[in-house]
Amino acid sequence: MIDIRHSSEVAAARASGKPVVALESTIITHGMPYPQNIEVAAQVEQDIRDAGAVPATIAVLEGQLHVGLEAEALQALGQSQGVAKLSRADMAACIATGGTGATTVAATMIAAHRVGIEVFATGGIGGVHKGAETTFDISADLNELAQTPVTVVAAGAKAILDLAKTLEVLETLGVPVIAHGQNAFPAFWSVESPLKAPLRMDDAATIARAHATRAALGLPGGQLVANPIPLQDQIPAKELAPIIAQCQADADAHGITGKAVTPYLLQRIFERTGGRSLTANIALVRNNARLAAKIARSLSEITG
Incomplete structure (x- = not known):
């Protein structure tokens, strides 16, 4: 035991x-x-x-x-x-x-x-790393979402990842990806990415019903609720994109691989944004926690 x-x-x-x-x-x-x-x-x-x-x-x-x-x-x-x-x-x-x-x-x-x-709040999930077609560097988070019936509230996947490939893998694994309150898939520090989210739901009660319905259907796995960072707290994607690209180039030049990639990139982005990435990270985690609590309350009302 x-x-x-x-x-x-x-x-x-x-x-x-x-x-x-x-x-x-x-x-x-x-x-x-x-x-x-x-x-x-x-x-x-x-x-x-x-x-x-x-x-x-x-x-x-x-x-x-x-x-x-x-x-x-x-x-x-x-x-x-x-x-x-x-x-x-x-x-x-x-x-x-x-x-x-x-x-x-x-x-x-x-x-x-x-x-x-049944409900979990985090910052951003892991996903498919850039260059994964040769490194096979894909987070275990994606398979976990496919098999463990927990609704995960996150600000999308971390923006240092290959978001398009991450969404493709989630689709293949049968994981519902639900954007909260918008059509675009959020990009962690940024409200929007160029990618459309597969699903959209605008309130916690609907998300809770979707969770309960999956259970009633006997479907394995959970849901990813992609909750955008509040607009006033974001770092716009057009500002971040060149910073992320440069930090990725630095990682490649220094031979940073495997589990060391994510902490390296996050630290370099923190430095190049003057700490704004951490401030945004805190804001999005708090925002996700509030939505997760609402979902948990709605789910409790459904399941009794």
Whole structure:
């Protein structure tokens, strides 16, 4: 049996039937420095509470899977060094060996589904990296969306990726990609990309009904809700495109490959935008948390 520890807040919510929204923990350990990481994590959790749901930040601490972190555990995780970044391939190994790890999109979905949480808010999903036709660098997040029945609210896929190929893979895998409130697929830091989203829904209740209907039909997998960053917080795509291209060229020139690509690119983009990319990232995560809470509340009303 897996030893799963719920925070007191999540345990109370599950006992009372109050809606719960899962949150990943890599934003705490790999997204920004201490103490800003803790401040943002607490802010996102409060956004979910203010929208009528309960936050459940997920992590593995010394071999124990935590669904919801008490304040002291959140503080400790935020200051920890050498924390593993967990996906489907290494989550079980981390638990079995007594390790500590922060959950990515895929690992958070696995843990959320294991305890019956159906909605998850994150920043942006992983996807198909540029040049994947030769490197085969494709995030495990896409296959997870195809098999684990959790609705994931994100600002699309990270803009450093090949968005067109990412959408193609999601279509092949049968994953619904739903743009919230617009026709265009959002591009993480930017409200729009040149790509049309396969589906559009304008309110949380409709998204919740779609989730419940997939379950009723016996369809595997979840939904990706592509929620655009608020207009006032975006960095326009035309401004970002040359920056991303230059940073990608730098990565290629330095031989950066595999798991090192994403953190390298994000750091270089942070530097070249004067920190604006991180400010936008925080805004979009908070925006996604608020929408996820509304979806969770609507889903709770549907399922009773």
